[in-house]
Amino acid sequence: MRVQATRFACGGFSLGFALSHNVTDGWGFFRWLNHWAQTAAGREPHAVSCDRSLLYGRPDGPHGHHPEYKVNAPAPPPDPSKAPVAFAMPETQQMTFKLTRSMLDALKAEAQGHLGGDRTVSTNDVVTALFWRAVTRARGTPGETPIKLGFAVNGRRRFTPPVPDSYVGAATFYGLCDGVTASELVGMPLGEVAWQVRCAVNRMDDEHLRSALNWVSAQANKSLIAPGFNCFLAPDFSASSWVTFPMYDVDFGFGKPTYATVPNAKWDGFMVALPSRLGDGVEVLISLKTEHATELLKDSVLAQAI
Secondary structure, X not given: OEEEEEEOOOOOEEEEEEOXXXXXXXXXXXXXXXXXXXXXXXXXOOOOEOOOHHHOOOOOOOOOOXXXXXXXXXXXXXXXXXXXXXXXXXXXXXXXXXXXXXXXXXXXXXXXXXXXXXXXXXXXXXXXXXXXXXXXXXHOOOOOOEEEEEEXXXXXXXXXXXXXXXXXXXXXXXXXXXXEEHHHHHHOOHHHHHHHHHXXXXXXXXXXXXXXXHXXXXXXXXXXXXXXXXXXXXXXEEEEEOOOOOHHHOOOOOOOOOOOOXXXXXXXXXXXXXXXXXXXXXXXXXXXXXXXXXXXXXXXXXHHHO
């Protein structure tokens, strides 16, 4: 992990962090950060744990099919007779969409009104569905293209018994929503897309997560394991919600943060939802290729929704 502190002339300062997702996940990072802040401020810190014994898989344990992951073929050895192919990263643009509490309530009411009382979705399901459809439209993905939604799930409370919230290692699993083409996705009502997301989230139970751990343990070369979806310069979409992370609880003794966010990075097809600093909604960060970002900002359906 790297930490950079920058002090400003006004007397304030910022903290920037760079770390490996193999070491920890979002929940674990903010748990650790709050522990550090509480210790520095002279307060009794929340407990933290590095015990990952509940997350050990068994290579010979039962496991099912896990399309949310794949095993890549080993890279061929370099051919000294051929010059390496240069890769030019296309221009990308990161956008922030502020969704107020009233916007979120209206979107959820629209989705739930279509579904009726038998099928219930969360606000996060609806927000993810809204932007998955919008990004697919903005990309101009051909209608017959199969597309997937990959998303991150905090597995701690989904195990039986649960992994303690104090665990500061990585306990994030990939979820997958697939089985649709681009034309089917953009033609679905918001509520139906949100329901597809909810069904994929509901599959992430103790049985599924333990099966995933066993599947990973059974792979001979774990460095070849990769997500089973491809959102980078590709048609799929990836989403992560940080809304429940205690980002604004961090206090080193100087007061709580004025603002916490993810720095601008060269992503494509990735969305992260953050808690609003005022507690009045969420901020959705999305990064796309610049030409697709331009189309997203002009999307009339998205503009009407938010």
